[in-house]
Amino acid sequence: MNIRSLTRGDGVVIGAAVVLFIASFLGLSSIDCPSGLDCSNYDVPNAWDSLGLLMSMFLAGVIGAALIVLARAVPGRRVAGLDLGQFGVAFTVFSLWTAFWTIIDVSSAGAGLILGLLAAIVLAAGAVASPLVPALKAPLMGAPRPQAPQPYGAQPGVTGGAGYGYPGVQPGGTGGYGYPAGGQPGPVDAQQPQPDQHGAPATAQHGAPAGDFAPFWFAVPVARPLYAEDGSPTPIAELAPGTWYLAVEQRGAALVAQTQDGRRGVLQDTTGIQRG
Numbered sequence: 262m263n264i265r266s267l268t269r270g271d272g273v274v275i276g277a278a279v280v281l282f283i284a285s286f287l288g289l290s291s292i293d294c295p296s297g298l299d300c301s302n303y304d305v306p307n308a309w310d311s312l313g314l315l316m317s318m319f320l321a322g323v324i325g326a327a328l329i330v331l332a333r334a335v336p337g338r339r340v341a342g343l344d345l346g347q348f349g350v351a352f353t354v355f356s357l358w359t360a361f362w363t364i365i366d367v368s369s370a371g372a373g374l375i376l377g378l379l380a381a382i383v384l385a386a387g388a389v390a391s392p393l394v395p396a397l398k399a400p401l402m403g404a405p406r407p408q409a410p411q412p413y414g415a416q417p418g419v420t421g422g423a424g425y426g427y428p429g430v431q432p433g434g435t436g437g438y439g440y441p442a443g444g445q446p447g448p449v450d451a452q453q454p455q456p457d458q459h460g461a462p463a464t465a466q467h468g469a470p471a472g473d474f475a476p477f478w479f480a481v482p483v484a485r486p487l488y489a490e491d492g493s494p495t496p497i498a499e500l501a502p503g504t505w506y507l508a509v510e511q512r513g514a515a516l517v518a519q520t521q522d523g524r525r526g527v528l529q530d531t532t533g534i535q536r537g
Contacts, residue, residue: 266333266334266400266484266499266501266502267330267333267400267401267402268333268391268397268398268399268400268401268483268484269396269397269398269399269400269401270387270388270390270391270392270394270397270398271329271330271333271391271401272401273383273386273387273391273397274326274329274330274353274384274387274388274391275326275330276383277322277326277380277381277383277384277387278322278323278325278326278327278380278384280376280379280380280383281319281322281323281356281377281380281381281384282319282323283376284308284319284372284373284374284376284377284380285307285308285309285315285319285320285373285377286307286308286309286373287307287371287372287373287376288305288306288307288371288372288373289305289306289307289308289310289311289314289367289370289371289373289374290305290306290367290369290370290371290374291305291369291370291371291372292305292369305371307373308373308377314359314363317355317356317359318356318359318360318363318377318381319356319377321352321353321355321356321359322352322353322356322357322380322381322384322385324349324352325348325349325350325351325352325353325355325356325384325388326349326353326384326388327349328345328346328348328349328352329345329346329349329350329353329388329391331345331349332344332345332346332349333346333484333499336486336496336498336499337486337495337496337497349388350385350388350389353381353384353385353388353389354385354388354389356381356384356385357378357381357382357384357385360374360377360378360381360382361378361381364378398483399483400482400483400484400502402502402503474510474511476507476508476509477507477508477536477537478505478506478507478508478536478537479505479506479507479508479516479518479534479535479536479537480502480503480504480505480506480534480535480537481500481501481502481506481528481533481534481535482502482533482534482535483502484499484500484501484502485499485500485528485530486498486499486500486529487499487500487518487520487524487526487527487528488526488527488528488529489526489527490517490525490526490527496526497524497526498520498524498526500518500520500528504521505537506518506519506520506521507519508528509525512527514529514531515527515528515529515531516528516531
């Protein structure tokens with residue numbers, strides 16, 4: 262998973278899940294040691310001594326955070342008709358629900374329950390608010406800028422795969438996404454048009470760019486979904502900030518983009534993209 266696809270909300274969720282996991286090893290109750298007695302050897306139970314509390318409060322929150330991050334890495338994956346992220350949010354809310362009623366039921370809460378409740382509050386708040394609050398939707402890490410501006414439609418001069426996610430170009434070979442060595446745009450999932458019997462050039466096949474469109478590299482400012490070319494509403498991939506993708510065709514305000522693993526789809530939201 263590209264870490265640059267994570268948002269600030271994801272960072273809050275991950276941090277709270279780590280604190281919640283640490284709290285599971287701390288004592289669930291505190292000891293009021295009578296005067297004159299040595300209570301240092303008294304073994305205070307933690308969440309790992311109570312399977313029900315461990316699974317319903319502590320591990321439920323950690324699993325919820327993992328599902329939220331996994332939904333970011335694999336967009337569109339559903340279980341029983343629900344998105345993985347929705348399952349994750351439900352787990353975090355259930356963890357907070359259990360923590361709240363558990364600490365009310367305990368007469369003398371220990372560090373494990375207190376810290377666990379605070380972590381569960383932050384975890385559930387981050388999970389619920391991440392898609393709603395603009396500050397939490399911002400990328401966790403800013404996208405690096407290219408070392409030098411490149412001409413529109415030309416491949417950046419990077420070799421060996423070094424630098425800002427450009428596909429590598431080997432001497433005498435072809436670069437990623439159908440660009441030949443030297444940086445000139447080549448065919449992208451299409452054959453070169455051949456002249457017909459009258460000597461006129463034939464139309465490019467299989468979705469080649471029409472008109473004067475030239476393929477170009479671009480990066481997105483925030484994570485954005487890539488939809489199938491057949492118009493399906495389910496995303497097939499997610500474009501992450503900090504990585505260059507190739508635009509192979511323009512359809513109105515949308516772009517047909519190709520990912521590093523060769524998948525093609527439609528980027529509907531092209532606002533703020535950075536061209537290479």
